[in-house]
Amino acid sequence: MKLTPAILDILGDAISQTPPAYKAFASFNPSTGEVLAYVRDMGAEETEAAITSAQAAMPEWAAKTAKERAKILEKWHDLLMQNQEALGLLVSLEQGRAIKEARGEVAYAAGFIEWFAEEGKRAYGRTIPAPVAGKQLLTVQQPVGVVGAVTPWNFPLSMITRKLGPALAAGCAAVLKPAEDTPLSALALKQLANRAGVPEGLIHIVTAASGAEVGKVLTTDPRIKKFSFTGSTAVGKTLYAQCASTIKKISLELGGNAPVVVFDDADLDIAVPATALSKFRNSGQTCVCANRIFVQRGIYDAFVERLTAEAQRLLLGPGWEEGTGLGPLINQKAATKVTQLVEEAVSKGARVVLGGKVDEAQGPLYFPATILTHVPREARMFDEEIFGPVAALYPFDTEAEGIALANDTPFGLAAYAFTTDIKRGWRVSQAIEAGMVGLNDGVMSTEVAPFGGVKESGLGREGAVEGLEEFLETKFISFGGLG
Numbered sequence: 001m002k003l004t005p006a007i008l009d010i011l012g013d014a015i016s017q018t019p020p021a022y023k024a025f026a027s028f029n030p031s032t033g034e035v036l037a038y039v040r041d042m043g044a045e046e047t048e049a050a051i052t053s054a055q056a057a058m059p060e061w062a063a064k065t066a067k068e069r070a071k072i073l074e075k076w077h078d079l080l081m082q083n084q085e086a087l088g089l090l091v092s093l094e095q096g097r098a099i100k101e102a103r104g105e106v107a108y109a110a111g112f113i114e115w116f117a118e119e120g121k122r123a124y125g126r127t128i129p130a131p132v133a134g135k136q137l138l139t140v141q142q143p144v145g146v147v148g149a150v151t152p153w154n155f156p157l158s159m160i161t162r163k164l165g166p167a168l169a170a171g172c173a174a175v176l177k178p179a180e181d182t183p184l185s186a187l188a189l190k191q192l193a194n195r196a197g198v199p200e201g202l203i204h205i206v207t208a209a210s211g212a213e214v215g216k217v218l219t220t221d222p223r224i225k226k227f228s229f230t231g232s233t234a235v236g237k238t239l240y241a242q243c244a245s246t247i248k249k250i251s252l253e254l255g256g257n258a259p260v261v262v263f264d265d266a267d268l269d270i271a272v273p274a275t276a277l278s279k280f281r282n283s284g285q286t287c288v289c290a291n292r293i294f295v296q297r298g299i300y301d302a303f304v305e306r307l308t309a310e311a312q313r314l315l316l317g318p319g320w321e322e323g324t325g326l327g328p329l330i331n332q333k334a335a336t337k338v339t340q341l342v343e344e345a346v347s348k349g350a351r352v353v354l355g356g357k358v359d360e361a362q363g364p365l366y367f368p369a370t371i372l373t374h375v376p377r378e379a380r381m382f383d384e385e386i387f388g389p390v391a392a393l394y395p396f397d398t399e400a401e402g403i404a405l406a407n408d409t410p411f412g413l414a415a416y417a418f419t420t421d422i423k424r425g426w427r428v429s430q431a432i433e434a435g436m437v438g439l440n441d442g443v444m445s446t447e448v449a450p451f452g453g454v455k456e457s458g459l460g461r462e463g464a465v466e467g468l469e470e471f472l473e474t475k476f477i478s479f480g481g482l483g
């Protein structure tokens, strides 16, 4: 399956379909292993030039009114939705996502642009009653400056617009390095942004086969005033430290280890499909996927049976085929990690109820929906993100035990609880250590609500009102001599 004419029309000269003369790397189709296209392999020099260009472009953009910026962002949103089929297929080809989900990724990404086009008009300051006569006190909101950003492969459009939407709405310019697995999706976003009227030079997509060199510039160049990262906690810690030398404003959207706590009194007609959706969405490759599923003992067997039936309905196949429910994992490193986690859990007593190993007949990246029971606490997958379609189930007895198990992790991004007892629901949602709690809900993500984690899952929030604040600085003005 190749890039279609509609996709090539969007990408234009940002890519090459044959090995180019310039330094380049390939983007692969995980469903087939084929090369999709080649993109520039950039480094420190290109990144520094991009920052120079962004810094030059920002003043004119910041001088526009929020309403003028909103008009251009609204046009960008419209172009994304008008190209939803082509962009959805591109995401499916480049990231392996099941096509029906990939179309949703386009709409999710466009939603951030639409939301922040509006929010940019609400960057309110305020006046403050002065404590002494002859003064007026007020605050104004100003764009933080040139933004540096680094994003992951698993949501190749929305993790970018979740940053560029508020950055541009606030009046900033940006230099962004996408993941090496999904550079085409990032370039397509920029191409359409420029067609919508975002000035050349305001957004730079710096594609690179390895992130370290580009990341070092984005985290240490003093001209970058805000650094925003989405990715693993391990890399986030490295970048956080690198930002210290210039005291950059920073946002970190990092790894998760989401618990699901299903109580005896749960409505299984809600809990089972919601857990399946959370677990198997994007083939289990989301930061908010159910990673540890705790089921109260009284319903454990019934829950295992019903979740297994849900998982069996997920057809494993190439992302672009309409019937596909589970696409391939992103690359061999991912498939090897998931395989090792399952084998290690089984070696410690876990039982495979469904799936459990790569479907070699389809290819090395095709990992089927997998259900594991009797997973021991000491299994690696209790403490590590599985990042694959593997449901690990653990029984528990009391509410206190369920909460303690849920919180037994240094991560705190998403968590889920299922109960029909409203008081229990409120108690548990307050006690669980996470930035986001789904109460009888398996998919929370929306541009209108704040997304982010606590503990080692990150700093700051994206989306919602909070998302714009990450790209603004509050200036306090004390107006004296008015007596």
Ligand SMILES: NC(=O)c1ccc[n+]([C@@H]2O[C@H](COP(=O)([O-])OP(=O)(O)OC[C@H]3O[C@@H](n4cnc5c(N)ncnc54)[C@H](O)[C@@H]3O)[C@@H](O)[C@H]2O)c1
Binding pocket: 150, 151, 152, 153, 154, 155, 159, 177, 178, 179, 180, 210, 211, 212, 213, 214, 215, 216, 230, 231, 232, 233, 235, 236, 238, 239, 252, 253, 254, 255, 256, 286, 287, 288, 385, 413, 457, 458
């Ligand atoms: N919290 C969230 O909103 C969120 C969203 C999506 C993914 N994630 C997390 O991201 C991880 C999966 O994505 P991934 O595999 O792309 O993560 P990753 O951390 O390996 O890579 C993320 C990005 O960082 C770059 N990178 C890697 N090493 C770098 C370095 N030394 N300097 C600069 N850049 C570097 C990569 O090239 C990529 O662009 C998971 O842990 C997942 O939970 C979190």
Ligand SMILES: O=C[C@H](O)CS(=O)(=O)O
Binding pocket: 154, 155, 285, 286, 287, 288, 445, 451
């Ligand atoms: O993987 C991380 C994404 O943020 C998942 S979500 O679609 O935003 O929930």
